[in-house]
Amino acid sequence: MLSVLNIESKILGGLERLSEALKALLWEKAKTFGISPIQIQILLFVSNHKREICNVSYLAKEFNVTKATISDAVRILLKKEYLEKDYSPTDNRRYNLLMTSSGVELVHQLEGYADVFNKELSSFGEQELANVFNTLSKLIFQLNQKGIIQVQRTCYNCKFYSGDKIENHYCNLLNSKLSAEEIQIDCDEFEE
Numbered sequence: 268m269l270s271v272l273n274i275e276s277k278i279l280g281g282l283e284r285l286s287e288a289l290k291a292l293l294w295e296k297a298k299t300f301g302i303s304p305i306q307i308q309i310l311l312f313v314s315n316h317k318r319e320i321c322n323v324s325y326l327a328k329e330f331n332v333t334k335a336t337i338s339d340a341v342r343i344l345l346k347k348e349y350l351e352k353d354y355s356p357t358d359n360r361r362y363n364l365l366m367t368s369s370g371v372e373l374v375h376q377l378e379g380y381a382d383v384f385n386k387e388l389s390s391f392g393e394q395e396l397a398n399v400f401n402t403l404s405k406l407i408f409q410l411n412q413k414g415i416i417q418v419q420r421t422c423y424n425c426k427f428y429s430g431d432k433i434e435n436h437y438c439n440l441l442n443s444k445l446s447a448e449e450i451q452i453d454c455d456e457f458e459e
């Protein structure tokens with residue numbers, strides 16, 4: 268018999284399938300370069316974020332895994348010379364992670380792993396994509412507020428944001444109104 272699910276359950280099912288497909292694409296790339304998916308995620312993160320947040324503690328929160336898991340993955344990336352340590356000038360036990368030139372080269376080859384998703388998304392209309400993005404950015408914020416998603420650098424949680432989180436959005440750092448599509452979910456200038 269045909270099962271009738273409510274729309275929330277269907278959306279959840281859809282998100283789950285998309286997430287599985289993204290993971291599978293990442294696995295494929297990982298196999299090609301002989302590194303694990305978490306190692307790829309770390310490399311992509313370090314190459315796209317400012318140095319201050321590229322450390323074991325932050326990465327563990329970002330990927331919802333233990334510090335031990337991140338430390339193991341980082342140890343291998345350091346050994347393979349894709350990453351290097353940038354020690355704190357005041358405390359030589361603390362360090363952030365930096366890309367090496369081989370790391371940058373590898374990331375360059377890894378970045379296209381989700382190209383097929385981008386291609387399919389670009390076949391939708393602008394308004395349709397804007398609506399999906401609007402819903403997703405709000406969902407991410409709400410789940411962060413409930414402690415389900417640990418880290419997020421979205422406008423809705425940023426000290427520079429003012430607005431009603433519905434349709435009036437303003438960034439006090441840029442001194443500019445933001446349209447729904449301009450809401451950031453991973454902003455480098457984000458401050459809590």
Ligand code: SF4
Pocket residue numbers: 420421422423425426427428437438439440441451454455456457458
């Ligand atoms: S700094 Fe970035 S995250 Fe913060 S409000 Fe401005 S655009 Fe949004």
